[in-house]
Amino acid sequence: MMTAADKAAAKDNLFNLAIPLTAAFGSVIGLLGGQAAGLGPWVGLIGGAVLGAVMCFVLARYVPKRAGRWGSAGLIGVIGLLMGGISGLIAGAICGALLSWFAYWIHHDTYRKGVPAYATSGQVLWHNAFLFICGFIFFFLIAPIVTIIPLSFNAENFFTFTPGMLALEADAFSLKHYRDFFTNEAWIRPLKNSLIIAPFATIISVSLGTLAAIGLSQSHVPFRRGIMAILISPMIVPLIISATGMFFFYSQLGLWMEANLGISRSIAGYIKVILAHAALGIPFVIITVTATLVGFDQSLTRAAANMGANPTTTFFRVQMPLILPGVISGGLFAFITSFDEVVVVLFVGAAAQKTLPWQMFTGLREQISPTILAVATVLVGVSIILLTVVELLRRRSERLRGMSPG
Amino acid sequence: MTDATSGPDNLSGVTPDTGLKIGQSEASGPVLAADGTPLKSSLNRALRRQKIRALLLIAPLLFFIMITFILPIGQMLFRSVENQIVSDTLPRTTQILAEWDGQEVPGVPTFEALARDLAVAVENKNHTRLGSRLNYETTGISSLFRKTGRSVDEVGESMFDALEEADPAWDEPATMAQLMGSDGWNASVAQWITDGEDGMIPVFEPRESIASLLPDTTDLYASYAELVRTDEDNPYDEDVWPIVFHVFAQEIRGDLDLTGLETDQVARLEQAQTVLADLSPTDPETVFLEADEDWGDIEVWTTIQTYSPAFTAGYFLNSVDMQTGVDGPEWRDESQQIYLKLFWRTMVMSLTITISCIALGYPIAWLLANLPASKANLLMILVLLPFWTSLLVRTSAWKVLLQNQGVINELLVWIGIVNDDGRLALINNATGTVIAMTHILLPFMILPLYSVMKTIPPSYLRAAKSLGATNFTAFRRVYFPQSVPGIGAGSILVFILSIGYYITPEIVGGTSGVFISNRIAYHISTSLNWGLAAALGSILLAIVLIFYWMYDRIVGIDNVKLGG
Numbered sequence: 001m002m003t004a005a006d007k008a009a010a011k012d013n014l015f016n017l018a019i020p021l022t023a024a025f026g027s028v029i030g031l032l033g034g035q036a037a038g039l040g041p042w043v044g045l046i047g048g049a050v051l052g053a054v055m056c057f058v059l060a061r062y063v064p065k066r067a068g069r070w071g072s073a074g075l076i077g078v079i080g081l082l083m084g085g086i087s088g089l090i091a092g093a094i095c096g097a098l099l100s101w102f103a104y105w106i107h108h109d110t111y112r113k114g115v116p117a118y119a120t121s122g123q124v125l126w127h128n129a130f131l132f133i134c135g136f137i138f139f140f141l142i143a144p145i146v147t148i149i150p151l152s153f154n155a156e157n158f159f160t161f162t163p164g165m166l167a168l169e170a171d172a173f174s175l176k177h178y179r180d181f182f183t184n185e186a187w188i189r190p191l192k193n194s195l196i197i198a199p200f201a202t203i204i205s206v207s208l209g210t211l212a213a214i215g216l217s218q219s220h221v222p223f224r225r226g227i228m229a230i231l232i233s234p235m236i237v238p239l240i241i242s243a244t245g246m247f248f249f250y251s252q253l254g255l256w257m258e259a260n261l262g263i264s265r266s267i268a269g270y271i272k273v274i275l276a277h278a279a280l281g282i283p284f285v286i287i288t289v290t291a292t293l294v295g296f297d298q299s300l301t302r303a304a305a306n307m308g309a310n311p312t313t314t315f316f317r318v319q320m321p322l323i324l325p326g327v328i329s330g331g332l333f334a335f336i337t338s339f340d341e342v343v344v345v346l347f348v349g350a351a352a353q354k355t356l357p358w359q360m361f362t363g364l365r366e367q368i369s370p371t372i373l374a375v376a377t378v379l380v381g382v383s384i385i386l387l388t389v390v391e392l393l394r395r396r397s398e399r400l401r402g403m404s405p406g
Numbered sequence: 407m408t409d410a411t412s413g414p415d416n417l418s419g420v421t422p423d424t425g426l427k428i429g430q431s432e433a434s435g436p437v438l439a440a441d442g443t444p445l446k447s448s449l450n451r452a453l454r455r456q457k458i459r460a461l462l463l464i465a466p467l468l469f470f471i472m473i474t475f476i477l478p479i480g481q482m483l484f485r486s487v488e489n490q491i492v493s494d495t496l497p498r499t500t501q502i503l504a505e506w507d508g509q510e511v512p513g514v515p516t517f518e519a520l521a522r523d524l525a526v527a528v529e530n531k532n533h534t535r536l537g538s539r540l541n542y543e544t545t546g547i548s549s550l551f552r553k554t555g556r557s558v559d560e561v562g563e564s565m566f567d568a569l570e571e572a573d574p575a576w577d578e579p580a581t582m583a584q585l586m587g588s589d590g591w592n593a594s595v596a597q598w599i600t601d602g603e604d605g606m607i608p609v610f611e612p613r614e615s616i617a618s619l620l621p622d623t624t625d626l627y628a629s630y631a632e633l634v635r636t637d638e639d640n641p642y643d644e645d646v647w648p649i650v651f652h653v654f655a656q657e658i659r660g661d662l663d664l665t666g667l668e669t670d671q672v673a674r675l676e677q678a679q680t681v682l683a684d685l686s687p688t689d690p691e692t693v694f695l696e697a698d699e700d701w702g703d704i705e706v707w708t709t710i711q712t713y714s715p716a717f718t719a720g721y722f723l724n725s726v727d728m729q730t731g732v733d734g735p736e737w738r739d740e741s742q743q744i745y746l747k748l749f750w751r752t753m754v755m756s757l758t759i760t761i762s763c764i765a766l767g768y769p770i771a772w773l774l775a776n777l778p779a780s781k782a783n784l785l786m787i788l789v790l791l792p793f794w795t796s797l798l799v800r801t802s803a804w805k806v807l808l809q810n811q812g813v814i815n816e817l818l819v820w821i822g823i824v825n826d827d828g829r830l831a832l833i834n835n836a837t838g839t840v841i842a843m844t845h846i847l848l849p850f851m852i853l854p855l856y857s858v859m860k861t862i863p864p865s866y867l868r869a870a871k872s873l874g875a876t877n878f879t880a881f882r883r884v885y886f887p888q889s890v891p892g893i894g895a896g897s898i899l900v901f902i903l904s905i906g907y908y909i910t911p912e913i914v915g916g917t918s919g920v921f922i923s924n925r926i927a928y929h930i931s932t933s934l935n936w937g938l939a940a941a942l943g944s945i946l947l948a949i950v951l952i953f954y955w956m957y958d959r960i961v962g963i964d965n966v967k968l969g970g
Contacts, residue, residue: 238906
């Protein structure tokens with residue numbers, strides 16, 4: 001039960017803090033909403049403030065939390081529906097949910113949750129401001145990627161939300177950009193090229209890189225730092241410089257292959273790009289595999305040798321299963337490096353080796369077509385899958401090596 | 407070796423405990439391994455074997471990287487100073503010009519040499535390449551070479567006409583071939599013709615007697631024969647270049663010692679002597695000045711002389727807005743200075759991006775490091791997803807968002823913060839580049855910062871506060887100094903990455919938001935000034951390597967981590 005003093009404090013909080021703050025928050029929302037609805041700044045500002053104050057008073061005094069939040073979202077949603085159709089319903093529901101959440105958040109002291117009880121009000125304000133700032137930065141990180149997903153379903157050839165899309169009309173959305181991506185030869189060919197080049201480059205960098213990483217993790221390696229610096233250099237040297245250097249060298253290499261090895265121009269082109277991409281992917285394999293080998297217990301190989309296994313058996317039966325997660329995530333890094341790479345292929349490859357990023361790059365630079373957004377959405381899906389796989393592998397590897405309990 | 411094996415049990419030979427016994431015995435001498443060899447050498451051998459095995463495992467990759475990556479970079483560095491094209495294309499001219507004092511336009515011998523060089527170059531079709539090479543240094547030389555190339559045939563044309571008029575046999579290329587080439591060479595050419603003209607003719611061999619009599623003519627004819635050979639043509643069909651007759655006419659004048667020649671050659675030479683005796687040879691200087699009066703310009707000749715050596719600092723001087731003047735390097739005109747500004751802009755913008763990344767990345771890294779693991783892992787996905795998303799996807803997202811009719815501007819107009827005419831110019835300028843690249847490189851700042859902050863115990867901050875520090879003081883004096891290595895690592899990483907960025911500035915940067923790398927790409931693919939591109943690249947590489955070295959000092963290459 002609340003004591004009289006508690007009740008007085010709660011009432012104090014309500015009139016001194018919760019109602020004014022909710023009114024202020026309501027006026028901000030009202031201002032934005034009023035502008036968007038074309039009512040002018042003052043109507044929204046004052047209406048929002050009044051609505052916020054009334055809502056806060058009613059909710060805090062008479063309505064329990066859960067029912068209050070749903071109720072106000074529904075109520076303002078219906079007002080929005082009457083004023084502006086379906087999009088009004090959604091906007092209104094969001095406004096109502098925000099306002100009621102804010103009112104309870106202030107009134108129930110939830111905003112003090114993350115700070116110790118003795119914190120001053122300045123510290124509490126700073127703590128919450130900090131959380132808001134972090135929220136905005138996360139928004140900055142993720143919003144650009146998320147925005148293009150709905151835009152890729154645009155029925156028009158525009159790069160912005162059409163009024164129809166905002167009103168959620170069904171015929172404002174279509175799959176036509178996806179259809180274009182999967183039927184247009186200008187996109188199919190690059191997709192195929194990317195899927196040819198990236199796996200071969202990955203195989204080369206993973207096989208050579210893993211061997212070298214095992215060599216580098218031995219206890220006595222002469223010139224270790226120098227070798228490491230050379231092997232990591234493709235990652236450090238800016239791509240434009242690698243591309244410039246490779247441009248000169250690989251054009252001669254291509255001519256040499258055509259003249260002396262009897263390889264056709266197209267195949268020679270693929271070989272050039274694959275070699276270049278393999279070189280770019282190697283640092284990632286080296287880094288991830290050596291990181292896995294740091295925690296590797298060398299006595300296991302000695303134990304295997306002690307029991308009569310030869311080095312090859314030891315490698316495949318003991319060492320390989322343990323470092324496999326590192327090798328696979330290194331391989332994924334190498335794959336994405338090649339799959340994503342555009343500068344080097346632009347300089348080293350010919351039109352026959354045009355990859356997906358290259359096609360996107362020309363698309364963005366010359367005639368920007370909305371199909372790019374469909375491609376981008378598909379690639380976001382690919383990267384989510386890759387991210388999940390790498391994350392799972394990392395956890396498995398940590399579990400295998402007993403580094404974390406989970 | 408001592409009497410180590412003679413012990414109480416009197417066993418001779420090596421036993422498993424031999425080494426142990428020696429260790430326990432009083433006898434002095436080297437410690438032995440189990441098999442009786444000295445322990446030191448045994449260990450050394452094991453170590454050596456281990457080192458060799460490690461190197462053998464590394465060797466394939468090292469070899470691969472050397473060929474596919476280090477060699478191309480080295481070749482680029484070489485290309486930035488290499489300048490053999492001038493002395494290769496104009497060998498005779500550069501030789502004469504080496505002694506030229508640069509005071510006035512060089513005389514007839516230089517024009518004579520230039521006419522020969524240029525005639526050979528025109529036939530080999532590389533005079534335009536040389537023209538564009540020298541055009542980088544002095545504008546106008548490219549068109550000068552092209553124009554002159556068209557009229558260089560006039561030199562020697564009149565000689566050829568006179569000879570042809572006297573005897574139609576001179577019109578036959580075979581006549582010249584039989585005169586200049588050795589009997590053996592002519593025989594094998596004849597054989598090549600009967601075999602069906604398949605492939606290349608044999609390498610030209612001059613006729614000894616003629617070569618000593620007419621060295622310059624032989625020299626030029628050899629150039630002609632070499633081109634005929636590489637083109638897989640027939641020297642009995644291809645017209646001999648007029649310049650050969652021009653030189654021939656000069657050399658044949660006066661008293662020639664025709665003894666030792668065969669009769670038909672003597673007849674030919676005597677015939678030529680009589681025909682050409684009254685004719686005054688074409689003056690190359692007149693022909694050249696008629697083709698383009700720029701040949702009377704001393705600057706053209708100075709440029710050719712300056713860039714005669716096989717190696718040049720010209721590209722590097724050009725990359726820092728300088729040129730070779732009369733008294734060594736000097737600054738270019740104010741209006742032509744672009745590269746230093748561009749380097750400076752690249753630096754300033756990379757620094758801006760780095761600072762924005764610190765400002766945005768620090769709070770996030772703090773939050774992630776101080777939240778409980780389950781929440782932190784969830785939020786980490788928001789950082790890792792952009793990190794794994796294709797660069798092109800993120801760049802196209804920003805292109806869509808920042809456009810004049812793009813999502814951000816539409817939203818601002820809709821809310822009423824800006825009016826329809828006052829849309830913000832967010833793209834095709836430096837703002838666009840900074841916004842997009844901050845977003846793209848932010849994960850590279852957050853991840854190293856996070857891994858450093860993870861290691862700072864939260865109890866330090868609490869201890870500081872319990873000792874009376876305010877929140878701010880505790881952060882400034884206790885937490886922040888410990889997070890500085892993370893800031894250093896992240897900043898250098900972001901700076902190195904942004905300084906060489908090409909794709910994003912190219913797409914969202916317009917003209918005022920581009921980096922030095924865009925200029926390099928322009929020189930590679932559009933202006934074809936590869937030497938300058940290589941020099942700009944070398945300078946950029948040097949800057950990056952300095953920062954890389956700093957990174958190695960601060961973080962260590964081995965400690966580079968990916969994806970948290």
